[in-house]
Amino acid sequence: MLKVASLQSGYDESMVLENIDMEVLPGSVVAVLGRNGVGKSTLMKSIIGLLPLAAGSIIWENNPIEKLPPEERTKRGIAYVPQGREIFPTLTVEENLLLGLESLPKQERKGIPEHLFEMFPVLKEMLHRKGGDLSGGQQQQLAIARALAGQPRLLLLDEPMEGIQPSIVQLIQQVISQIVASKTVGIVLVEHSLDVAFECADYYYVVDHGKIVAHGDIASAQMDEVKKYLVV
Numbered sequence: 001m002l003k004v005a006s007l008q009s010g011y012d013e014s015m016v017l018e019n020i021d022m023e024v025l026p027g028s029v030v031a032v033l034g035r036n037g038v039g040k041s042t043l044m045k046s047i048i049g050l051l052p053l054a055a056g057s058i059i060w061e062n063n064p065i066e067k068l069p070p071e072e073r074t075k076r077g078i079a080y081v082p083q084g085r086e087i088f089p090t091l092t093v094e095e096n097l098l099l100g101l102e103s104l105p106k107q108e109r110k111g112i113p114e115h116l117f118e119m120f121p122v123l124k125e126m127l128h129r130k131g132g133d134l135s136g137g138q139q140q141q142l143a144i145a146r147a148l149a150g151q152p153r154l155l156l157l158d159e160p161m162e163g164i165q166p167s168i169v170q171l172i173q174q175v176i177s178q179i180v181a182s183k184t185v186g187i188v189l190v191e192h193s194l195d196v197a198f199e200c201a202d203y204y205y206v207v208d209h210g211k212i213v214a215h216g217d218i219a220s221a222q223m224d225e226v227k228k229y230l231v232v
């Protein structure tokens, strides 16, 4: 479904990513692992289109998308939850969720899907609260739910467990399993923690200094091999 080939991107004069090849299949969770500052968020921003590519291609559902603006990529079924969540703090939970529907064609916007409240019950309780008044963990749930409201077929999650209490980490892990169980959605999960990646993911890529230095099935991953790229 998603195929990234020979991707090169970065900021102004400084190239961060070099020669990145990556694939995500429907129904799978792909973990992107690596230390701070190696280029994981840069890769997510390049896939969603917030950063232009210096070289390479991004093929999504058999079409090149690397020249499309982010909103067009979103309309085509790719959703992005950035690190730090970026919900709208002055809008209510309900208004934030309604914004998530905007990537759908008008005739398909039929209100906030009830299953989002089944996944994240706290959002129903807080429907009329301002996003900015929610706790960090609640904001993260809102950010994921808003992305899911647009019925994406690829979900890019940039460190969704960062700074979140263990019970919410568990809830987000459950939601991730639930989403991919449909076999129609793929997830890219940027993670620091090897434990979380081993729990949630099917496949992994390790980024170091802007390059993929290891990748493979989680089930057959050599923990020590992967760990040496993660330990500072």
Ligand SMILES: Nc1ncnc2c1ncn2[C@@H]1O[C@H](COP(=O)(O)OP(=O)(O)OP(=O)(O)O)[C@@H](O)[C@H]1O
Binding pocket: 011, 016, 034, 035, 036, 037, 038, 039, 040, 041, 042, 043, 083
């Ligand atoms: N807006 C920017 N302008 C210039 N350089 C940037 C910008 N954002 C990130 N960088 C640089 O790009 C490199 C990769 O950063 P990136 O945020 O992709 O790393 P990361 O692996 O996601 O790190 P972390 O785990 O800390 O989130 C770093 O050297 C960083 O300083």
